[in-house]
Every structure is written in C-alpha cells, then in structure tokens.
Amino acid sequence: MLGQTLDSNSAWLSARLADRGVIPLYHKTIADDLQATVTALTLAIETAELVIVTGGLGPTLDDLTRQAIATLMKKPLDMHPPSLERIRQLFKRLGREMPSSNRSQALIPRGAEVLNNDWGTAPGIRFKSGKTTVFALPGVPYEMENMAERHIFPMFDRGTGLAVVVASLHTFGAGESAVAETLGDLMQRGRNPLLGTTVSGGVVTVRFRCKAPTSKLAHKQLSATVELVKQRLGPLVFGEGTVTLADAVGELAKAKAKRLVTAESCTGGLVAKLLTDVPGSSAWFDGGWITYANAMKNRELHVAASLIEKDGAVSESVVCAMADGALQRSEADFSVALTGVAGPDGGTEEKPVGTIWIAIGRRVGERRGVIAECFRFPGTRDRVRDLAAKTALNLLRLELIRTGRSMWSVRQ
Amino acid sequence: MLGQTLDSNSAWLSARLADRGVIPLYHKTIADDLQATVTALTLAIETAELVIVTGGLGPTLDDLTRQAIATLMKKPLDMHPPSLERIRQLFKRLGREMPSSNRSQALIPRGAEVLNNDWGTAPGIRFKSGKTTVFALPGVPYEMENMAERHIFPMFDRGTGLAVVVASLHTFGAGESAVAETLGDLMQRGRNPLLGTTVSGGVVTVRFRCKAPTSKLAHKQLSATVELVKQRLGPLVFGEGTVTLADAVGELAKAKAKRLVTAESCTGGLVAKLLTDVPGSSAWFDGGWITYANAMKNRELHVAASLIEKDGAVSESVVCAMADGALQRSEADFSVALTGVAGPDGGTEEKPVGTIWIAIGRRVGERRGVIAECFRFPGTRDRVRDLAAKTALNLLRLELIRTGRSMWSVRQ
Numbered sequence: 015m016l017g018q019t020l021d022s023n024s025a026w027l028s029a030r031l032a033d034r035g036v037i038p039l040y041h042k043t044i045a046d047d048l049q050a051t052v053t054a055l056t057l058a059i060e061t062a063e064l065v066i067v068t069g070g071l072g073p074t075l076d077d078l079t080r081q082a083i084a085t086l087m088k089k090p091l092d093m094h095p096p097s098l099e100r101i102r103q104l105f106k107r108l109g110r111e112m113p114s115s116n117r118s119q120a121l122i123p124r125g126a127e128v129l130n131n132d133w134g135t136a137p138g139i140r141f142k143s144g145k146t147t148v149f150a151l152p153g154v155p156y157e158m159e160n161m162a163e164r165h166i167f168p169m170f171d172r173g174t175g176l177a178v179v180v181a182s183l184h185t186f187g188a189g190e191s192a193v194a195e196t197l198g199d200l201m202q203r204g205r206n207p208l209l210g211t212t213v214s215g216g217v218v219t220v221r222f223r224c225k226a227p228t229s230k231l232a233h234k235q236l237s238a239t240v241e242l243v244k245q246r247l248g249p250l251v252f253g254e255g256t257v258t259l260a261d262a263v264g265e266l267a268k269a270k271a272k273r274l275v276t277a278e279s280c281t282g283g284l285v286a287k288l289l290t291d292v293p294g295s296s297a298w299f300d301g302g303w304i305t306y307a308n309a310m311k312n313r314e315l316h317v318a319a320s321l322i323e324k325d326g327a328v329s330e331s332v333v334c335a336m337a338d339g340a341l342q343r344s345e346a347d348f349s350v351a352l353t354g355v356a357g358p359d360g361g362t363e364e365k366p367v368g369t370i371w372i373a374i375g376r377r378v379g380e381r382r383g384v385i386a387e388c389f390r391f392p393g394t395r396d397r398v399r400d401l402a403a404k405t406a407l408n409l410l411r412l413e414l415i416r417t418g419r420s421m422w423s424v425r426q
Numbered sequence: 427m428l429g430q431t432l433d434s435n436s437a438w439l440s441a442r443l444a445d446r447g448v449i450p451l452y453h454k455t456i457a458d459d460l461q462a463t464v465t466a467l468t469l470a471i472e473t474a475e476l477v478i479v480t481g482g483l484g485p486t487l488d489d490l491t492r493q494a495i496a497t498l499m500k501k502p503l504d505m506h507p508p509s510l511e512r513i514r515q516l517f518k519r520l521g522r523e524m525p526s527s528n529r530s531q532a533l534i535p536r537g538a539e540v541l542n543n544d545w546g547t548a549p550g551i552r553f554k555s556g557k558t559t560v561f562a563l564p565g566v567p568y569e570m571e572n573m574a575e576r577h578i579f580p581m582f583d584r585g586t587g588l589a590v591v592v593a594s595l596h597t598f599g600a601g602e603s604a605v606a607e608t609l610g611d612l613m614q615r616g617r618n619p620l621l622g623t624t625v626s627g628g629v630v631t632v633r634f635r636c637k638a639p640t641s642k643l644a645h646k647q648l649s650a651t652v653e654l655v656k657q658r659l660g661p662l663v664f665g666e667g668t669v670t671l672a673d674a675v676g677e678l679a680k681a682k683a684k685r686l687v688t689a690e691s692c693t694g695g696l697v698a699k700l701l702t703d704v705p706g707s708s709a710w711f712d713g714g715w716i717t718y719a720n721a722m723k724n725r726e727l728h729v730a731a732s733l734i735e736k737d738g739a740v741s742e743s744v745v746c747a748m749a750d751g752a753l754q755r756s757e758a759d760f761s762v763a764l765t766g767v768a769g770p771d772g773g774t775e776e777k778p779v780g781t782i783w784i785a786i787g788r789r790v791g792e793r794r795g796v797i798a799e800c801f802r803f804p805g806t807r808d809r810v811r812d813l814a815a816k817t818a819l820n821l822l823r824l825e826l827i828r829t830g831r832s833m834w835s836v837r838q
Binding site: 015016017019020021022024025026027028029030032037038039040041042043044045050054074075180182189190191192194195201202203210211212213214221223276278280281282283284285286287289290291293294295296299300301302303304305306307309310313314343344345356357358359390392393394395396397399 | 427428429430431432433434436437438439440441442444449450451452453454455456457458462466484485486487488519520522525526527528545566568615624688690692693694695696697698699701702703705706707708711712713714715716717718719721722725726755756757769770771807808811
C-alpha cells in the first residue's frame with residue numbers, strides 16, 4: 015500500500031483466469047488493517063462469484079487475513095494440528111527451531127477448508143459464502159502460484175462454457191490515435207474479438223480479446239482478426255506477445271545473416287544494452303563504441319575534429335561520420351549511430367533538449383552508405399534516451415526489411 | 427485487468443503521498459467499462475477525501491474516464507477550446523496532422539477544472555464531490571507523474587497535522603539478513619523511527635518511518651537514527667533516497683576529478699548506460715567499448731588473440747587485458763571491464779551461466795594497475811546482467827573511495 019512493491023500477483027492470476035474464460039471484475043489492494051480487510055472481503059463477496067485474497071497469512075502481527083475471515087464468518091479460529099506439524103517439519107528440514115510466532119499460521123477459521131502449501135509455512139484457506147467461493151493464499155509469488163495451479167485453476171478445467179483468448183501486436187512509429195484510426199471499425203466497442211490500444215514508452219500495442227463457446231473457435235476468430243490488423247498496419251507492427259524491438263531486429267539480422275555494430279553518444283550504451291538483452295545476440299551483434307566525449311568520437315570513430323568544431327557534436331555530419339566510422343572500424347553490415355541532447359542541461363535555442371540525430375550505416379560489398387534523420391523527443395532525460403534508443407532500433411529494423419539502397423548517400 | 431501490464435502508477439503515487447503523511451486506503455484496478463468505472467468512482471468518493479484516477483483519458487473508444495465523470499456528475503461533456511488548441515499544437519510540433527479522434531481528449535465534464543498536461547495530449551480533470559477532491563490523470567507514467575507533482579502534491583505541502591517523515595539508505599554488497607543483523611535492536615517493531623529492509627535487484631534498502639507531532643521533531647528523530655545506521659553499516663551504504671550506484675560513482679569521480687571509461691562484453695553497454703543515466707555525466711565519463719565479439723576485444727582493446735585462445739574470453743587474464751586496454755586507448759583515470767556468461771546458453775561445467783569476471787583499471791601517473799574478481803550471479807539473463815553491472819559500479823565506487831594502491835598488480 016505504500017508503494018514499496020508492485021502487485022504482480024493480481025496480474026499473474028488475472029492472465030491465467032482470463033485464459034480459462036474467467037473475467038476478473040476488479041483488483042483491490044488494501045492496508046494491513048482488520049476492518050479494511052473485512053469490509054473489502056464483504057464487498058467482494060457481494061460482487062463476484064470467485065474471490066481470491068493473496069497475502070496476510072504470515073506469522074507477524076500485521077498478517078490479518080485469517081482473523082478477517084473469522085470475523086466475517088463469525089467463527090472462532092481453531093488450531094489445525096496437521097498444519098502445525100507440517101510447519102514444524104519445514105523448520106526441522108532447514109535445521110532450525112520453529113519460532114513460536116509461526117504457530118499462528120496453523121490457525122484456521124472454524125468451518126473453512128485448509129489448503130496445503132508445498133513450498134512455505136502458511137496454509138491456504140477456502141470457504142463458501144452464499145454462492146461465492148473465497149480463496150486465501152499466501153502472498154509469496156511462487157507459493158501463491160503453486161497453490162493456485164493446484165486448487166483454483168482445476169475448477170475451470172472442465173470448461174466454463176466460455177473460452178476467452180487474448181493476443182497483442184506491438185507497433186512503433188505512429189501515435190495511438192493514428193493506429194486506432196487505421197483500425198477504424200475494428201475498434202468498435204462490443205465487437206468480438208474486442209480490440210483496444212495501450213501505449214508504453216513509445217510502443218503502441220493493439221490488444222485483442224476473443225470470446226467463443228470453445229477454445230478452438232475463439233483461437234480461430236482471434237487469428238483471423240490478428241491477420242487483418244497486421245495487413246492494415248503493415249511495417250508498423252514489429253512483433254506479437256512478448257517480442258521487443260530488439261528481438262525483431264535480431265530475428266531479421268539472423269534471417270538475413272547481417273552483423274550489427276553501434277556507435278552511441280547521448281544514449282551511452284543503451285542501444286547496445288537493448289540489443290544484447292536478446293539471448294544469443296552474439297550471432298549477429300559484434301559490439302560498439304560509446305563515444306561520449308568528443309575526443310572519443312575523433313580517436314575511436316575517426317570523426318574529424320574540424321567537423322565537430324564546425325557543425326557541433328549534435329549534427330547530421332557528425333552522426334553520419336560516426337555511423338561510417340563504425341563500419342570502417344568493423345566488419346559489420348549495418349551500424350547505428352546516435353548523437354543528441356538528452357538533457358536536462360545542454361540545450362540551446364537551435365538544438366533544444368530532446369534533439370537527437372540518428373544514422374544508419376550500411377555496407378554493400380566495398381561501398382558504404384549512410385542515412386540520417388533528426389528527431390525531437392519530449393520529456394525527461396530517461397524518456398528522451400528511451401525513445402531515442404527505440405527509434406534507432408526501429409530504423410535498423412526498417413532498413414533490415416528494406417532491399418535496394420537508392421535513397422542512400424554513398425560514401426567512399 | 428487481464429494481467430498484461432503491472433500497475434506501477436498506484437505504487438508511485440502511494441509512496442509519494444505517504445512521504446507527505448497522506449496514507450492511501452486502497453488501490454483498485456477496473457476494466458474499461460463505463461458502469462464499472464462509475465460504480466468504483468462513487469464508492470471511492472464515499473470512502474476517501476482524495477481520489478486519484480489514472481488512465482482512460484486517451485483518444486480511443488476504450489477510454490472512458492471522461493464519460494464516467496460526466497455520468498457521475500450528471501453533467502454534459504463540453505469542448506474545451508484551449509485544450510483542443512494545445513493538442514493541435516502538439517501534433518503540429520511533431521510535424522503531423524491531428525487525427526480527429528484526438529478531439530475527444532479536449533472534452534471536459536461541465537463544471538470540472540482542466541489540468542494542463544505538459545508532456546502529452548490528454549488534459550487532466552479535477553472536481554469536488556462533497557468533501558472529496560477527485561483527480562483524473564492520464565495513465566502514461568511520465569505524464570501522470572509530472573501532473574501529480576504539479577497539481578496534487580502541493581496540496582499537502584502546508585502539512586497534515588501529523589508529521590510522518592520517511593527516509594531510506596541504500597546498501598550494496600551484503601545480504602538482507604546480514605544488514606538486519608548488523609542493525610540488531612534498531613529493527614525492533616514498534617520502535618519510532620520504525621526501520622524495515624527491502625531488497626530489489628541486489629540493493630538492500632533500509633527504510634525509516636518516523637511519526638511526530640511536528641515535522642521538525644520528526645526530522646530530528648529521523649536523522650539521528652539515520653546517522654546511527656550509517657555508522658553501523660559503513661561503506662556498505664552508497665546513498666540515500668533516490669541516489670543510485672551510478673550517482674554515487676559520479677559524485678565521487680566529480681569530487682576527486684577522475685575520468686572513467688568502460689569495456690564491456692556480457693553486459694553489452696549496460697554499465698555505460700547506467701553511468702550516463704546520471705545528468706551531467708560527461709563531466710567524468712569519457713565513453714567505452716562494447717567488445718561483444720572476440721575480434722572486437724582484440725582489435726579495439728588490444729587483447730591478444732592468443733590470450734583469448736588460451737584462457738577463454740571469460741577469464742581473469744582477458745578481463746584484466748580489457749581493463750588495461752581501455753586505459754591505454756583513453757586518457758581516463760579508471761576503467762571497468764566485464765566479461766562473463768550471461769546465459770541462458772554458453773555455460774560450461776567450469777564456467778556455468780552467471781560466471782562474470784570484473785576488473786577495475788587505474789592509472790596513476792605513468793603507471794597502470796588492474797585488479798579483478800570473479801563472481802557467480804544467480805537467475806535469468808536479465809538478472810545476471812543487472813547484478814553484474816551493479817557489482818561493477820560498486821567496485822568502481824569502492825576503488826574511488828580507496829586511497830593508495832598497494833594491492834594492485836601494476837602493469838607496464
């Protein structure tokens with residue numbers, strides 16, 4: 015509740031329940047407070063047929079879920095000897111004495127069912143209230159996940175009569191509204207599959223949700239719409255599901271047997287970091303230069319000092335010289351270079367914070383070509399660097415797709 | 427709601443409100459559904475004096491916050507011409523035509539106040555309902571954060587009657603239980619200031635929360651305990667509050683007028699990226715090399731091919747040669763080099779995934795020295811790279827603190 019941890023449990027449970035056709039109504043995060051827990055539980059039971067509580071089953075005084083359930087059920091808490099024994103054994107296996115505070119974890123509201131925890135001390139609890147089934151699971155992610163797999167998901171394995179399948183397509187290079195406009199009628203509310211868009215760090219994602227009586231039918235309808243969206247959006251789409259821009263670049267480089275190098279100034283290694291996030295990137299990535307100081311641009315990438323003096327480090331001529339220098343100093347087929355003003359200081363009227371030049375260098379046989387483009391990214395230093403790096407990856411991706419080189423300024 | 431993204435906005439807002447003595451009652455995540463949004467808003471207004479909504483202000487049909495507020499207030503949505511003009515100008519600056527769907531973002535429920543968004547299209551909304559103030563902000567984190575800083579937090583700057591002040595000290599290099607053991611009695615529950623520890627990505631943070639009738643008193647008590655903890659933990663502590671390991675390195679380098687370079691293999695630019703996250707890093711960071719391929723290690727850092735052949739790329743001799751090569755190729759005072767097996771593939775019995783060699787190079791006058799250490803980090807590729815990069819920064823930090831060089835193997 016105080017913002018020190020992110021709630022990944024709700025996301026994990028929701029994704030897996032949706033896969034099974036169970037649509038979550040809401041997630042709620044509450045403080046370690048008995049009355050707040052009882053109120054939240056009461057409201058949830060009135061609203062939904064399935065309520066899952068995670069956390070608050072630990073041994074310390076701020077763990078209040080057991081007591082909240084007992085209060086709600088108007089039942090006492092009874093000691094559950096098999097659970098107590100299991101907890102004692104767990105400590106024994108670790109070669110430790112069970113602290114007395116852990117006894118409280120074997121307390122179960124009278125009339126509730128005990129769910130075994132294979133991985134930790136806290137047993138889970140299941141009870142019915144009217145038509146609603148309530149599960150209380152520990153908050154430790156891997157204990158919770160194991161218990162949900164064993165006790166909750168099998169409830170829906172015989173089918174809910176409804177299958178819900180989801181998919182996502184990621185795009186880069188156009189705004190959310192432009193993507194939505196291209197999709198037009200496909201974005202209509204109430205449509206099945208239902209489409210929505212979200213934006214995160216410049217990436218606009220189209221999300222799909224499809225309902226059908228059977229999973230097979232749902233998948234069929236879903237993939238037909240996914241294909242349609244891919245056609246409409248064309249090269250804006252760089253991947254599906256968990257695919258990143260760097261993954262897409264890597265896939266293309268691998269498929270076309272091209273090797274890449276980077277030459278970075280303002281992004282200070284971020285582009286290379288993103289490329290090497292990809293497992294197996296050594297198959298297509300050679301390395302790069304971080305030429306943050308002008309002396310490094312000159313010494314390592316042979317950018318003429320006179321050029322930097324004349325045009326400034328943030329200029330078309332310098333970014334092109336960096337991209338070309340990186341090709342000269344390596345055997346790579348493609349280079350990407352960036353130089354700009356990431357901020358917060360260093361901006362001028364002519365080159366305000368956010369001004370970034372990006373160049374792509376390409377080697378074809380004995381010849382080398384370079385193209386460059388200037389961008390102006392809004393926001394903080396982090397944001398400017400993030401957008402610059404992703405834009406560079408996207409330009410690399412588009413150049414890897416492209417064949418021919420008529421638009422390139424060819425260098426000696 | 428379907429588990430495709432984690433809610434970081436609630437955590438961010440909660441942490442900053444708690445800092446100001448405002449304790450959040452609950453977070454709730456709801457689906458893109460008009461009725462669900464109206465119901466959740468109604469309930470929140472009944473429960474709390476401050477309600478913050480994030481998201482649902484985009485230009486597409488699944489963005490329903492504006493409409494939900496209008497429904498709740500029983501007021502129509504009016505076009506707000508200054509917002510429309512601001513949005514149009516934003517597109518103009520990007521050299522794009524404003525799509526017609528963005529017009530909807532300038533719709534404001536009659537009687538509500540408009541909050542300017544400096545970084546994106548969606549304006550925010552503020553209105554009162556009884557005693558409760560409701561804010562609706564865009565869901566894009568940096569837009570939301572900027573608007574919260576400008577419009578929400580200043581509400582509490584005059585104080586809330588009870589002063590709750592918080593602080594945090596970040597440590598690197600020891601486990602959570604070792605830190606807790608060193609703190610001993612200071613970790614007692616019920617103590618004021620109250621201490622706790624959290625771990626994230628290898629950084630163990632000691633968190634302090636102090637309550638007192640006045641802010642002055644709270645700050646006084648807090649800083650006495652913070653000082654005590656600093657003394658007990660010594661050089662394990664690298665910073666307070668928002669300070670990162672890279673910030674700490676930068677502060678030291680600046681204070682001692684030392685310049686740094688990086689030579690990275692397995693981390694692929696991550697160490698340099700972290701260093702250049704620091705605004706003004708050009709004052710002490712020259713740049714670096716990403717020598718991912720062995721040919722790059724040889725060509726750029728003069729690591730002998732025979733050395734790589736004999737000892738392997740992941741070895742003490744190679745990491746030392748990389749650190750020394752980076753000093754040779756630059757005028758920097760310190761270099762940091764990494765080579766290792768980040769995984770998921772490439773591990774052997776002798777050098778399993780997670781094995782990382784880290785070296786620090788140091789120039790003193792005409793002489794250069796190098797020290798190296800081998801680490802074995804657990805976890806996924808991302809986790810191994812993150813821990814390796816942070817460990818490298820921490821070694822740099824400790825070497826920047828240290829004076830003398832008796833322990834160094836001196837190279838020609």
